Amino acid sequence: MTEPVVHFDRVTKRFGDVVAVDDVDLEIEEGEFFALLGGSGCGKTTLLRLLAGFERPTSGRVLIGGEDVTDVPAHRRPVNMMFQSYALFPHMSVEKNVAFGLKQDGLPKAEIATRVEEALRLVELTGLGGRRPDQLSGGQRQRVALARALIKRPRVLLLDEPLAALDKRLREQTQFELMRIQDEVGITFIVVTHDQEEAMSLATRIGVMRAGRIVQTGTPREIYETPQNRFVADFIGSVNLLDGRVVAVDGTRVTLAVDRLGINVIVDEASAEVDTVCALALRPEKIVVSIDEPTAPNRVEGIVKEIGYLGASCIVRVRTGSGDVLQAVQPNRQRDLSLAFEWDQRVWLSWSEASGVLVFE
């Protein structure tokens, strides 16, 4: 087992009365593309700044490559950061900006020049070295910031909301760009983001944060398909949460009585004890909408209250007899028309036993 490249060892950070980071214990392995995901004020940026050395933890230790850097100032840490605002020095050319880190290390001029050129090529900015930051577009600035942070070949690259300032189209393009670059340089990337789609598509592993704590870590698929609690289920994507009580357990097959809908739901690959109060987290795309009563065991009847057309799919909101509204997503498989159902029509919702997951908190 190799040493993790980053280790937060029970780190807590308080600002006055506010606990920004609350007893976080987290290990990140060499070569990972790790995303810290959470809403604003959840402590994700503070965690990043603790790693960069801009904040000192109130308690706990920060280790990089097995070495305790808790008391090492920012300028001596082997990590570099790409700032949300990019923080390009406005009084320096692109070249000078990128070369800044190497200059601080006192490298010979010739080597700096070669490596700057190399870095600019990596981010496809060759030939723009003489420009000033204010003569660049938003996307170009973002890439200068990236080149500047990468040029020192840090152990870990920190990216604070790297795509937030870009427009949607550029954002998608840049996501793949970031992945390509990480692949090329082989450095561990830690990205902070509030955008779950960004985290899902970029990262090899995600840590979901809430109120200073990491509530779940896992691959994007694990986070999405097997959320460990209501918060994660609700925060990542949309979800239907059906509250109920476990009435029967047969191996990994659990039967949940959902009183509000008046039905029993069967969940496979679950583990729970009888009488536990919990909820079924069910993604909208796992629900099938049909007019005729389906044969699937998990089904409920309702009335279509809204249909939202999204192009690739439709969101259907169905009100059940109890008044609860469930949401289903149906792909638009055909161009011409028209789903088989309309507003105010009576329909059936059904889903398979393996498509939902039980969440307890």
Add this chain to the structure above:
Amino acid sequence: MRGRATVIAVPYLWLLLFFLVPFFIVLKISFSEGTLAQPPYLPLYEVTDNGEMEITATADSYAFLIEDPFYAEAYGRSLRVAFFATLIALLIGYPMALGIARSKPPWRNFLLMLVILPFWTSFLIRVYAWKVLLQGNGAVNAALMALGVIDQPLQILYTDGAIYLGIVYSYLPFMILPLYAALERLDASLDEAAADLGASPLRVFLAITLPLSMPGILAGSLLVFIPAVGEFVIPELLGGPDAAMIGRVLWNEFFANRDWPVASAVAIAMLLFLVIPIMLFQRYQERPTR
């Protein structure tokens, strides 16, 4: 942390030594008794031969200020002149600031520079310029006679009118700059929204522009009013020999009469008058804003 302490300490000590301490010395001397010596005041207490401390502090200088109507008149005149000069500067400065704020962006900086430029030339010389213009046979009288407004030269120089003119002229940029800063920030679409909702241009001005530029009005007025109250050069050069304004009185008490305790008391009393508008302004600025 040592760096931080130095950064704070250096300007802090400078200001303590050269701003706060001198202020307390003024306060102290205002309670001293004058004397014919160097320096011309007595200490606040004396240690007598048998080791007892004898307090010699006195409020005589303040009593003197209150008893002699000359000082009350001087304060009254200073406040009056400063107030009306501020008002006139506001009436001239507001349309100018609005004009600059509403002109096209490339023009704004140019116009603003035109307003500031005179400030960079010597204050003394600008006041002197009016002394030249306001002479009995100066340009202003000549122009008025040529226009047929008057038949013979008016006595403008050495009147309060000349003082008003001097103050308004000298401090106009200080009025325009904060007004401009406040007006420039106003979103033009606010006016359009008000107009769209049926307000006449006058109502738009009274209901939208004026209230939203209030911080600029107050800041500009304060920047004109405060130096105007203590002004020495303008009344000295443009006002009549008996136009007693408080800055001039202080100067004369000090240099001509060599009465340091009274000069100090005049200074303290002047500060008291100025503290009130400044505190009101602070309160206004610190009130919770949206």
Add this chain to the structure above:
Amino acid sequence: MNVRRFTALSFGLAFLYLPIVALVVYSFNASPRVTVWQGFSTRWYEALLHNEELITAAFLSLRIAAINATIAVVLGTLAAYTLVRYPRFRGRTLFTGMVAAPLVMPEVITGLSLLLLFVATQSLIGWPESRGVATITIAHITFSLAFVAVVVQARLVSFDESLEEAAQDLGAPPWRVFFLVTLPIIAPALVSGWLLAFTLSLDDLVIASFVSGPGASTLPMVVFSMVRRGLSPEINALATLFIGAVTLGIVGAVLLGRRSPRS
């Protein structure tokens, strides 16, 4: 631009500039009587060149103004940095007040209080031996540093602190961060602060009159005594030189600013 606003602006600017234009015109007047035009002449400029008192005073003022501006920029920048970056330390309220107060303090009071200080220190520790350049400079620094602090503060408030963090992150220790990043970025504010302090010092009559001693007369003090004695065409010439220098300086600054565009 609408007509009313245009009129207001034109009248206002005319009001600001007519006296200055008049001075410039009169400075080329051959007549010794200031207000009577008698033909073009540069005789007052020549007279100015031979006015030893005025020239000595001018050099003294320039020297004081330059020293004052330089020290005031250092102290004012430290003060501004303190106010912006250190939100909490003991005595901050007093400090904030002391930085702001000189801005609104009537000159006569500043002058009087500093003179009384110098008199007191002289009798206590024997310093200053005599009042002159040093006391005037100290007095000027005290009020100019407040103006510098305001200018620099405005720049520091809008300063993106992540720029400093970025430099630190890339391996620069704190003092290099300050000299490589902070200082160059706030440099325009330091230049304006310096010019402002220089002008304030060059312009000050009242405070200098209080704290000066025999033999140290600044340019405004000499001009003031000339003006008091009566109108003098030489002052017109001096004023014109002044206005010319200021105009050149500002036009130069604008051109320089245009050459290196900055966001």
